[in-house]
Amino acid sequence: MPFDDPAFWRAGAISTTVVMSIVLAMLTIDSLEAIAPGGSHVPPYTVINRHIDYAHNAKLGRDMPTIGQDEPLFGRAVEAPEAAALIERGKLVIQSRACIDCHTFMGNGAYYGPDLTKAWLDPAWEAWAAITGAESREEAMVRFLMAPDQYATWQRRMPNLGISRDEAVATVAYLKWLASIDTNGFPIHFGRIKVSE
Numbered sequence: 001m002p003f004d005d006p007a008f009w010r011a012g013a014i015s016t017t018v019v020m021s022i023v024l025a026m027l028t029i030d031s032l033e034a035i036a037p038g039g040s041h042v043p044p045y046t047v048i049n050r051h052i053d054y055a056h057n058a059k060l061g062r063d064m065p066t067i068g069q070d071e072p073l074f075g076r077a078v079e080a081p082e083a084a085a086l087i088e089r090g091k092l093v094i095q096s097r098a099c100i101d102c103h104t105f106m107g108n109g110a111y112y113g114p115d116l117t118k119a120w121l122d123p124a125w126e127a128w129a130a131i132t133g134a135e136s137r138e139e140a141m142v143r144f145l146m147a148p149d150q151y152a153t154w155q156r157r158m159p160n161l162g163i164s165r166d167e168a169v170a171t172v173a174y175l176k177w178l179a180s181i182d183t184n185g186f187p188i189h190f191g192r193i194k195v196s197e
């Protein structure tokens with residue numbers, strides 16, 4: 001009987017571990033391809049040249065980002081390398097100011113401020129455009145990011161983080177690209193968190 005032979009169980013454990021390690025490596029490679037910009041689940045960085053919206057998909061039963069006609073950020077279409085450099089810089093601005101100390105991205109971070117995954121799509125930018133005197137959503141975002149304490153709309157205020165205009169432009173590019181990613185319907189209510197204090 002092999003069942004009372006320890007060598008049988010050892011061989012079983014070793015072969016299962018080897019096979020599952022190979023499966024795990026294959027799944028990892030597959031996921032890395034899917035989540036890379038331009039991969040099957042994440043739009044390429046040049047999506048910042050297009051109109052992005054969030055619409056209910058009846059077949060899937062959840063909201064999904066939609067990528068529409070040309071609508072370049074700040075009215076100027078950028079090629080892939082420039083878009084990548086801009087978004088990379090935006091990421092560095094976000095990391096350098098530790099935005100996740102107050103905000104969440106894809107649900108990661110803190111809950112003091114609103115989730116930023118779909119911040120680009122927030123209808124509140126229309127109000128901010130009026131307050132900041134900006135003519136476009138991106139310009140309103142830049143003005144807000146450079147002086148959030150001046151344009152506060154909420155009980156909780158975002159402090160001035162010393163963001164330069166170039167840094168704010170790059171951050172807006174990052175946030176626009178982020179909004180185009182299909183996050184499986186997260187967050188369901190991407191608008192602002194309502195606080196009553």
Ligand code: HEC
Nearest residue numbers: 094097098099102113114119122152153154156157158192
């Ligand atoms: C100390 C906490 C804090 C930090 C750090 C912080 N924020 Fe905020 N943020 C807030 C609060 C609070 C609000 C809401 C402010 C308001 O409505 O007046 C806000 C609002 C925003 C909004 C508007 C979101 C929306 O859809 O209404 C954006 C965009 C934003 N922050 C981006 C950033 C970025 C980018 C960083 C890092 C560079 C950052 N924040 C760092 C607290 C913070």
